[in-house]
Amino acid sequence: MKAAVWHGIKDLRIEEVSIPEISSGQVKVKVEWAGICGSDLGAYSYGLSLEAHPITGQKPPHTLGHEFSGTIVEVADNVTSLQVGQRVAIEPLIYCRECDACTRGYYNQCSQVGFVGLHRDGGFAEFVLVDEHMVHVLPENVSFEEGALIEPTAVSFYAVKESKLKAGNSVAIFGAGPIGLLTLLSAKAAGASKIIAVDLSEERLEKARDLGATTILNGANENLVEEIMELTNGGVDVAYECAGAQATITNAVASVKQGGQVMVLATFAKPVSIELGQLMFKASDITSRLAYRHVFPEVIDMISTGKLVVNPVITKKINLEDIVAEGFEQLIHDKKQAKILVRCI
Ligand SMILES: [Zn+2]
Ligand SMILES: [Zn+2]
Structure with a gap:
């Protein structure tokens, strides 16, 4: 073979x-x-x-x-x-x-x-x-193509489930690659109201908009954090780091509100520095998750019932x-x- x-x-x-x-x-x-x-x-x-x-x-x-x-x-x-x-x-x-x-x-x-x-x-x-x-x-109505997407979807679904996100919350998603997009879909399914997607690629951002981002922002924009603050009246409830770079973790930490959370899904090729003072000042936390556990059946159900497309x-x-x-x-x-x-x- x-x-x-x-x-x-x-x-x-x-x-x-x-x-x-x-x-x-x-x-x-x-x-x-x-x-x-x-x-x-x-x-x-x-x-x-x-x-x-x-x-x-x-x-x-x-x-x-x-x-x-x-x-x-x-x-x-x-x-x-x-x-x-x-x-x-x-x-x-x-x-x-x-x-x-x-x-x-x-x-x-x-x-x-x-x-x-x-x-x-x-x-x-x-x-x-x-x-x-x-x-x-797989149930009959889940295609083999969707079957191949269950693993990456599980990564995003699990991180959203483990995050502090509640229905009606605002989120920012840093990185609109596959994991960022699947996190967007999972956050939307979990009831996020404002969904801000950040990426350097306009094509990826358009994709994020198609999938339900309420605002798309280019990561190269110098006023990125100020814009997120304005859009959310002081910061997002949860920022999902799906890019894995110094700039994106820095912006994610800066974008969460008082009592908010940074959830890291990305893997980082190099160590990065984090301004702990900002987290302390806002009493917000930062956490991360690797992969998933016990969520495949739920993810398959979500896809089968059309709640995750x-x-x-x-x-x-x-x-x-x-x-x-x-x-x-x-x-x-x-x-x-x-x-x-x-x-x-
Ligand atoms: Zn993978
Ligand atoms: Zn073991």
């Missing part, structure tokens, strides 16, 4: 690899669609997760891809909850199941947390092996053979792209 095998920095190759053999507790999935994520770009661009993972023991070369949907084609003898033919989305977290966080159910905080696709063979391939507990069955986040669909030039390189250079889905069959 064909797979996009990651060898190291700027080295992703389409290769012919053998179809993986199922082992105990596993399910083999024929992949339909797989999304390219910012963390895949991080792996490709600067070598995020080059070390062998403590649970899987795997390090590159391996197949990338952790946002995918597909059909079950084989189940191990001891897998009882799933059947061949089911349409599924995958929750790709790898965790030890033994540490303090895992035993409390906080599996996204496992001290050894990893991802299928970043720490073992993932979904940019015709077939992938996953563990029984990673599999979520995630399809517009897809800006391009490509074939696996074109993943480097048309996918990874395009996402790095063309900021109007949001989610690119890869056809894996």
